[in-house]
Amino acid sequence: MIAYTTLGTNDLPLAARFYDALLGELGAKRMIETDRMILWTTQPGHPMVAVCKPFDGKAATVGNGTMVALGVDSKDKVDHLFRKALTLGGKDEGAPGPRGPFYIGYVRDLDGNKLNFFFGGS
Secondary structure (H helix, E strand, O other), X not given: OOOEEEEEOOOHHHHHXXXXXXXXXXXXXXXXXXXXXXXXXXXXXXXXXXXXXXXXOOOOOOOOOOEEEEEOOOHHHHHHHHHHHHHOOOEEEEEEEEEOOEEEXXXXXXXXXXXXXXXXXX
């Protein structure tokens, strides 16, 4: 399955502050850090989320149709993370609510990458 997901950034320190605060709400901490990339995880051996400056040196851009779903354990956590992302400067891409059998809220990070907070239980 997925080992990690990478999101491009044009400002690594700014993205680091956003994701430290946002992913910290899920218990994630920085696992790996270099001068061009930071990876967060909840524990070694689990999936990671990374932000990085593109290897080719060109500007990071948002992939059309690309989105990262971050699974959480309740509707309340979806609501909380959605609000947290907005307070950190993220943009509303769809308020939390039911979508089929799921409960999801959509945001864009500071570089325009699309995230969703996903609860799949009842």
